Amino acid sequence: MKKLLSTVACGLVAMSLGQAAFADADDHKLSVDGVAISTDAKPMEGGPLDELISGWRFRSKETQSLQTDDFDNPSFVFVEDGEALFAAVDGSEGKSCSNCHEDVAEFAGLRPTLPRWNEAKGKLYSMEQYINDCRVDRMGADKWKWTGSNMTAMTSLISLQSRGMPISVATDGPVAEAYEQGKEIFYTRVGQLDMACANCHEDNYGAYIRADHLSQGQINGFPTYRLKNAKMNSIHARFKGCMKNIRAEPYKPGSAEFQALELYVASRGNGLSVESPSVRN
Amino acid sequence: MGKPRVKVPKSAAAGDVVTIKTLIKHKMESGQRKDKDGNKIPRKIINFFSATFNGTEVMSVNLHGAVSTNPFIQFDMTVPETGDLAFKWVDDDGTVTETTKTIKVG
Amino acid sequence: MNISRRKALAFGGAALTVTLVPVSFAQAASEDVMKAAIAAFTGGADVAEGGIELTTPEIAENGNTVPVAVSSPGAKRIILLASGNPNPNVADFAFGALAAGNGSTRIRLAGTQDVVAIAEMADGSFTQVAKAVKVTIGGCGG
Numbered sequence: 001m002k003k004l005l006s007t008v009a010c011g012l013v014a015m016s017l018g019q020a021a022f023a024d025a026d027d028h029k030l031s032v033d034g035v036a037i038s039t040d041a042k043p044m045e046g047g048p049l050d051e052l053i054s055g056w057r058f059r060s061k062e063t064q065s066l067q068t069d070d071f072d073n074p075s076f077v078f079v080e081d082g083e084a085l086f087a088a089v090d091g092s093e094g095k096s097c098s099n100c101h102e103d104v105a106e107f108a109g110l111r112p113t114l115p116r117w118n119e120a121k122g123k124l125y126s127m128e129q130y131i132n133d134c135r136v137d138r139m140g141a142d143k144w145k146w147t148g149s150n151m152t153a154m155t156s157l158i159s160l161q162s163r164g165m166p167i168s169v170a171t172d173g174p175v176a177e178a179y180e181q182g183k184e185i186f187y188t189r190v191g192q193l194d195m196a197c198a199n200c201h202e203d204n205y206g207a208y209i210r211a212d213h214l215s216q217g218q219i220n221g222f223p224t225y226r227l228k229n230a231k232m233n234s235i236h237a238r239f240k241g242c243m244k245n246i247r248a249e250p251y252k253p254g255s256a257e258f259q260a261l262e263l264y265v266a267s268r269g270n271g272l273s274v275e276s277p278s279v280r281n
Numbered sequence: 282m283g284k285p286r287v288k289v290p291k292s293a294a295a296g297d298v299v300t301i302k303t304l305i306k307h308k309m310e311s312g313q314r315k316d317k318d319g320n321k322i323p324r325k326i327i328n329f330f331s332a333t334f335n336g337t338e339v340m341s342v343n344l345h346g347a348v349s350t351n352p353f354i355q356f357d358m359t360v361p362e363t364g365d366l367a368f369k370w371v372d373d374d375g376t377v378t379e380t381t382k383t384i385k386v387g
Numbered sequence: 388m389n390i391s392r393r394k395a396l397a398f399g400g401a402a403l404t405v406t407l408v409p410v411s412f413a414q415a416a417s418e419d420v421m422k423a424a425i426a427a428f429t430g431g432a433d434v435a436e437g438g439i440e441l442t443t444p445e446i447a448e449n450g451n452t453v454p455v456a457v458s459s460p461g462a463k464r465i466i467l468l469a470s471g472n473p474n475p476n477v478a479d480f481a482f483g484a485l486a487a488g489n490g491s492t493r494i495r496l497a498g499t500q501d502v503v504a505i506a507e508m509a510d511g512s513f514t515q516v517a518k519a520v521k522v523t524i525g526g527c528g529g
């Protein structure tokens with residue numbers, strides 16, 4: 001038990017000092033079925049990070065290799081579910097997605113810009129909201145749950161169309177307020193462990209928290225298939241998981257808070273390549 | 282069971298050794314887990330997989346509860362001639378899922 | 388020094404501490420169960436070493452999905468066993484004439500343990516290999 005105590009103490013000290021890079025990201029190169037995808041990028045000037053590194057680079061080589069081949073990547077089972085849903089008629093209007101959007105490839109370039117300002121609705125919009133608007137307004141179908149399996153199958157399929165493209169969310173203009181709110185959430189300590197996103201993903205990325213190698217918390221690979229739960233995980237579900245880990249009361253998936261955080265975290269990765277659908281532990 | 286995914290080369294030279302990959306969507310409920318009330322969740326897994334080339338079994342696997350969700354099976358085989366590679370998955374509930382791919386030689 | 392779980396909680400704050408407590412292997416297969424699983428395959432015959440390769444990660448990032456590959460050219464059958472799982476049986480491969488005597492899959496490991504592969508060769512002899520896999524527990528994941 002002595003060892004346990006000292007381990008805990010070390011962990012806590014490391015967290016509070018905010019300086020504990022025991023093992024940096026590796027220098028492995030990602031290519032998917034032979035197509036190279038950059039896993040790092042130069043941050044924008046004045047940004048909080050000196051380097052942008054995809055979460056892929058913090059994973060073990062076995063986990064990394066699952067993402068190098070679209071057959072080995074279990075996400076593609078769910079992408080195929082997304083394809084079936086895209087073609088499936090649902091709702092009172094007798095329509096499917098493909099009635100309006102002939103080819104899902106037309107969504108190439110969408111994922112890197114989200115979340116973004118929706119002028120017509122007068123608010124910040126995530127991919128999930130665009131999908132649900134289509135379902136309700138055009139198809140006469142029920143909304144999907146933000147973190148549900150139909151939704152993540154669809155967001156996986158749509159996000160895949162932008163794989164390799166650099167994330168480039170806008171942070172100014174009408175979304176400036178949400179951006180500032182997201183930034184505040186990122187740096188505010190919460191929960192029984194009194195930790196902010198930044199304590200792990202800015203101060204200590206590259207370090208180990210217990211046996212886990214901390215990443216920068218980038219969301220360029222979402223939705224992501226986690227070995228932990230063997231399914232696609234949405235951005236907001238991951239935020240919720242992090243908040244539970246630090247023993248905080250999580251915001252709700254789809255809430256204004258998580259959307260603001262999604263925008264801010266996405267902006268921290270502006271320049272990183274879309275890896276969706278990725279594989280993480 | 283979901284739709285199976287299989288990766289099989291469309292063509293090969295006679296005698297080539299090729300890699301076959303398969304994956305099927307399945308929860309693979311191990312029978313070891315408990316629900317919220319502490320009751321054991323009954324086992325429901327894919328318990329058998331086989332690959333058969335032109336009627337001759339290439340390989341088969343008996344799977345147990347320790348095989349992960351969405352079971353993935355990969356193996357190598359020699360392609361002697363043009364033929365059909367037939368895959369089969371059997372669920373604990375008796376459901377059989379099958380798919381076939383043709384490999385052309387020459 | 389003895390520290391109760393309650394004290395550990397108070398000390399560490401919460402989740403991080405609790406999950407550091409070493410895993411209980413009460414659920415793991417007993418040695419007898421493992422022996423029985425091996426005997427069921429070999430019929431009690433001697434088991435040699437060599438001629439069989441087992442590829443596993445040294446450290447698995449998540450015990451839910453651990454990639455393993457086994458290869459023993461010329462084998463008729465290979466069984467994979469997880470010595471630290473409640474039920475040690477993982478997968479039993481059978482090979483026909485066109486097979487190369489290899490197979491890969493992804494498996495669940497209940498904790499740090501040895502993964503064992505035993506092959507039955509064409510002449511009826513048996514050979515085995517074991518690999519230790521460390522399983523990291525309940526991580527935050529990134």
